[in-house]
Amino acid sequence: MSKRRSTSEAIPERSTRFDLTLAVAFNLGMAMFVAGTSWDLVSPSTSDAFYWWKHALSSLGLVIAGPAWVAGSNLSASVKYLLSAAIVGAILFTGAAAKVEYDVQESLLQPWRVEANRVVHDGLGVSIAALPGWSYNLQPRPLRDSGSSASRSTGLAMGEVAVFLQLTHKPGGSGNAASAIVLEGGPSLLDDQSLVQFALLREQMTAQRPNATILQHVQEGQLDGVPSLTYAYEDPDGRHLQEVIFRCGSCLLTLFTTAASDEDLKQVNEFLQSIRFIDPGTVPVNE
């Protein structure tokens, strides 16, 4: 009888200590996860020197908390192993995704490269046909230099805007007005509803300019299968202008086109139709 009693006393003690350890581990992991994720939510900029510390903290927290919780549950052993493996796998996957996102963000201000009569930006994931006779400026430049520690040479923080690409064409003599194409934008969280409102507001503001004539109201279209919003107007000099707004990854981009002649307008439309989107994560950066 006493032997049975001592045996039954030993097992609960081990179980209790083990459960306590798991409970402490789970809560420590939760604390790390909450701290890291909250920090990242409030300050997610990839320019932040602590970017990887934040991700490491929240990932480590999950790696500890997840399996600790699973181990302390009443699930069968096989389910526990599966769940723990799934948790670790999910964390590794998100880590890899964060690396891709980081590389993409860091490469936004890298110059375009020329490849087979096309200009390609690996950071944006965009490839466009090169127009013959047009001058190109392939070096992106940020429009707002915050001067803070957050701004850096090769990336854009959320809300920052850059001119990614500029093309100009001055047909004939020096007296002719130039045609131009400017690709501008940056990382943005603008949602789909707000994007429509944004485009409609831009059209409204344009319409209020003296002697500007709206030729085409904001319409939904597509660029290589990606939804876009476009409107067109004529300026006092008779030039045909368009604004094409579309998303590219985490960036919101606007193409401002100015065509001084019908020939240039034709080329501008060819330019738009030649836009192709490539997956920025699969293209090597800095090549």
Added chain:
Amino acid sequence: MRAGASAQAVGSGTAPSAVTASAAPSRPRTKSGFIIGPVADSVFIIGAPLVAVLIAGPSYWLPKDMFSTKIQGGTVDLRNAFIISFVAAHLVLVFFRSHGNANIFWTHPIRFTVVPLALLVAAASSRWILACAGVVAVWWDVYHSSLQTFGFGRIYDAKQGNSPDAGRKLDIGINLFLYLGPVLAGAQFARHITNSADSFAFLKTTESPWRDLIFQQAPTFLNGNQRYLTIAVLSLGLPFLCYYLLSYYRLYRQGYHVSWQKVSLLIITGCVSTYFWGFRSFIDAFWVMNFFHAWQYFAIVFFAEGKNLARLFRVDRFPVGPALVMVWVVALTFMYGYWSFIYAHRSWFGSAVVTVSIMHFWYDSFIWSVRRKQV
């Protein structure tokens, strides 16, 4: 004695109404008529609308610049950021009960798994479904909020030992009148119509025949005829209020125990709702009404699920367990709330937010049943 009086009324040949037949208390009266306790109920449930007014009032009198800040490149009013995050936090909180409580989960496993997944996929796949879900969410939110007060009232009635059927339909009616009525009849009706229409913003840039109907004809018709809606609400609602009071007087005469906690809750909620939805700006009304709704919800979840959550978070053995539970739940839900406000705008994330909202409204309609003794 009250039960006897009820029996006499039946025996005298008077045809018993449904109200009379169920008026007699059918369960024992609890010692305390409060759900959590006198102070907690006063702050977190009964007086919640007043708490919201006390917090919102001063913050909106202060200059706007004090709360303006840059978040992710956009200018944000921190007061708005807080309330939207708080609202989203309370929406996701339902899953701690529906999925975190095994007894609740296994009552409807399909509803808690297949349905949200199906809605998520459908909303992410179709702009029309997402937009329709958005409209449903706007109006179901109003209905659901009015029924939360109804639910608390029924719990208070149960605490008095009253039958779960006594006055049930009356309570549904009065809560709809006190909450939905001011929304329909008041100053913010137009804003609700605009919010509903904005779910279909993608139509503004298309030639769809629905564009004019949704953005022009329907809002013009509804806003132009709101005065008739106001007349209907008042001409139906005020007599109903008199009928409600009379009916409850009859119930009282037949054995019903009045819960003054419920009476206080209805009066405070009704007054605040009528004033803010009826006469104040949208942001004032949205802030106050949603704050107290979420405030009450957090209270009832912590009260009802406290022990279960402590086990879920493995802190039931620690003396600081209850406090730690609150920290984790508030942290996790507010992280979701902030994320949904700032980041979750497109495709799958936006669909997830709408799915969480719709599931919250739906689940709340059957996981807090007084009749099934779930609370």
